Amino acid sequence: MKKLLEVQNLVKHFPVLGGVFSRPVGWVKAVDDVTFHIFEGETFGLVGESGSGKTTVGKTIIRLIEPTKGNIIFDGKNITKLPESKLRPIRREMQIIFQDPYGSLNPRMPIGEIIREPLLVHGIGDKKEQEERVVEIMKLVGLRPEYLRRYPHEFSGGQRQRIGIARAIVLNPKLVVADEPVSALDASIQAQVLNLLLELQQKLALTYLLVAHNLAVVRHISDRIGVMYLGKLMEVAETKELFTHPLHPYTQALLSAIPVPDPEVKKERILLQGDIPSPINPPSGCRFRTRCRFAKDICAEKEPPLVDVGGGHYVACHFVKEGKVVGYSQ
């Protein structure tokens, strides 16, 4: 399978400014040496809690945020350091859907304009062709074309999210980063939008990077999943494999923490002690060691690398060898 996106040793540090002259007094190590790849046509889910860096990864790979270090190889081209002029045509191929249906649409632009803008900016088609394309896309995402002159505030959350999706696909991109696309929506609308994403992926041969914190949602539409914690990848595996054989202690705790809508399931919870440390001062060695029930001395001294333990299942833990470690079953 062809790799559409390759992320190599990606690093993003945000400066914490302080002092009279606003000098950097510290660094938020939001993303700290992350490596993974996404195959063409698949959905790669990136999960994690606050401070995990998953949203930063999503925005960095499309150069919405500039990476500090590392390489981003998109469709065979290294786009990490491309100047804006060369990057612009490539932007057509990679788009993003935002989390907030209220903040991500300009309140002073009619939705027809919002959806048309990408075509305008990249000079695709004349005005009439653009308008036709907008109507076509609106129908595709389930919006009535008669409403293209209306403004975002006249629509509900779910509809606005559809507008955001329309904007993301109007250029027919190859990769779409979906940053928490359903977290801000009501439960009954989430399913509609998820279904829409699945449908669009089929019809338009899209590749998704899905960034989300809701593991049930991620499980439902992802082919492979990466689990992040404090800027690092802890585990990467195919969805089914991750949920049946989670190998990293963090993944195990994460999975056990998810409530299940079934009163008969008695949860044997792995409760993590304490809070998530700050990404400004992450723990030495393995970042998870402060909350890990298996932590030993080596965890503080050496950072465990992300290793392939077989079948595309990667884990970053000192105690995992050949897929055998602390077992956990659902």
Place this chain on the structure above:
Amino acid sequence: MERGEVLLDVRDLKTYFFTDDGVVKAVDGMSFTIHKGEVLGLVGESGCGKSVASMSIMQLVDVPGKIVGGEVIFKGEDLVKKTPEQMRKIRGAEISMIFQEPMTSLNPVYTVGDQIMEAILVHQDVSEEEAKKRTIELLRLVGIPEPERRFNQYPHELSGGMRQRVMIAMAMSCNPDLLISDEATTALDVTIQAQILELMKDLQKKTGMAILFITHDLALVAEMANSIAVAYTGKIVEYSDVYSIFKRPRHPYTYGLLNSVPSLKTEKTKTPLPAIEGMVPSPYRMPNGCHFNPRCPFATERCRKEMPELAEIEPGHLVRCFHPVSVEKEAYA
């Protein structure tokens, strides 16, 4: 399950908001009861009225909202008829509430210790020293390490999970009979949420208090609640014990919701979920008849004209529907 005596009896509560654009019937005839020591889950999406209901119980509804009808019987007395002075004695002492955003519910300029102490001193006739001792005990009870040190910290120095624990400590400070938790874990990370849920369950067992657990997350109520009331556009549409709701959902909305939310147990992934069509109606343009009818695959003419009443179709299982779902129906598949 043996149910204790009735602690809170909400009868036909109606809270309306009189805005420039029209009347919003946020709570439109809600009825439910909470027994001593029980956890009632009030579930619904935006616009269902669950938060307004909890504010109505606490008599904290402000202009342009107003309780226009119904009763809130707490320990035998109707809270709607109480004076603000009387309510102040009840709030924090007999009924406590915790909210979604601990950052905004905690005063940033006072230490957490001071805030908890204030809650104690306001309701109980004890010395400051005694109150401080109790506060530290409470911080320990809710699982905050080094409580003596934390006592002197400010809210911004604590993490989200810690702040929520402080909220809980404040709420528990006077041993309330009823704790209202309004989306208290929604803003927390899932591993922190798990901690807080365990804490709440633990405290509930220890003190025997009742909890009104308000959330939009069905999975949470499956874990926490004994009974569940499902709300939609200001009314309760289904009401029963937790097992009946999950195993035998009777209202098409409940049924649809349960089917459309992806969970770890969903069998077939990467396939379309059975979604409920349409959207929650705007409060200014409520449909005639049953409010759910535009989205209901079983809607009939009668549904478009008449509003069904909440009726007991099985012992202990109330549904507001003219044709409740029986498990055989597969319309959402």
Place this chain on the structure above:
Amino acid sequence: MAVEVTKVGEVAGGRVETYWYLVGKRLRKHKLAMLSLFVLILIILACIVGPYLSPYHMAELGSTGEVMQPPSHAHLLGTDELGRDVLTRLFYGGRISLLVGFSSVFSALVVGIIIGAYAGYYGGILDTLLMRFTDIMFSIPVMPLLIVLSRVIPGSGVWKIVVVIAIFGWMTDARIIRGMFLSLRENEYVEAARAIGVSNNRIIWRHILPNSLAPIIVSATLGVGGNIIYEAALSYLGFGVMPPTPSWGNMLQNAEYAMAIAPWLVWSPGLAMFITVLAFNYLGDGLRDAMDPRLYR
């Protein structure tokens, strides 16, 4: 598809709710602001059309018998010391005063917007430079400058005032716009625009600026009133609009000595100014409420 196209996408209301429609809706609730708007429209119309309807010319001198006449059937607001019809001069004066009020605000806006937008959007060195420049301009005393200029440069004074106010009146607006840009550029729709590949200029002009107009419009509305008074003060001091061109300010100045014997010469321009400026202030207040951004999501 699980959801039918026609069921999703139902939108409330039959009318496209543009921003201005919503503002208008809210403004209509402010009785005082609406009254002010009505009064202002009347005044502006009167000043534009009035001179054509009047049987007199503003510089038309009356015969000796017609000098300093109180309001009468022939002269609705009386005559001044040269027998000229006060009402007609009031209309002309209004034109001048309003012209000064509007155009100076307009030009200040243009300069203020450009400087504020680029400073706020790009930040960094550009921001520092532009803001320091703004600070310098702020510290220059305008009145003395105007006085000197009006002596040095010949002319009736109208355009002098307009230009000077434009040169020295943009700083507050620049700061306001810069503040708006600083906060608005963090919005997600700006991020979204960047993700699409929208150029910085288009982001500034098409995305951020339309969203930052509210405080500017309020400031401009109040500014018109302020500038009218400014002009009046200058003319009163003898440095503004020069006779025979009438402005409300110099009409007031001419009439000062006659307060006891011909009070209508003072009341006419005085009241006209008072009502106009008051109306602009009330309107500005109403607009400030109507455009409150918290209400538009």
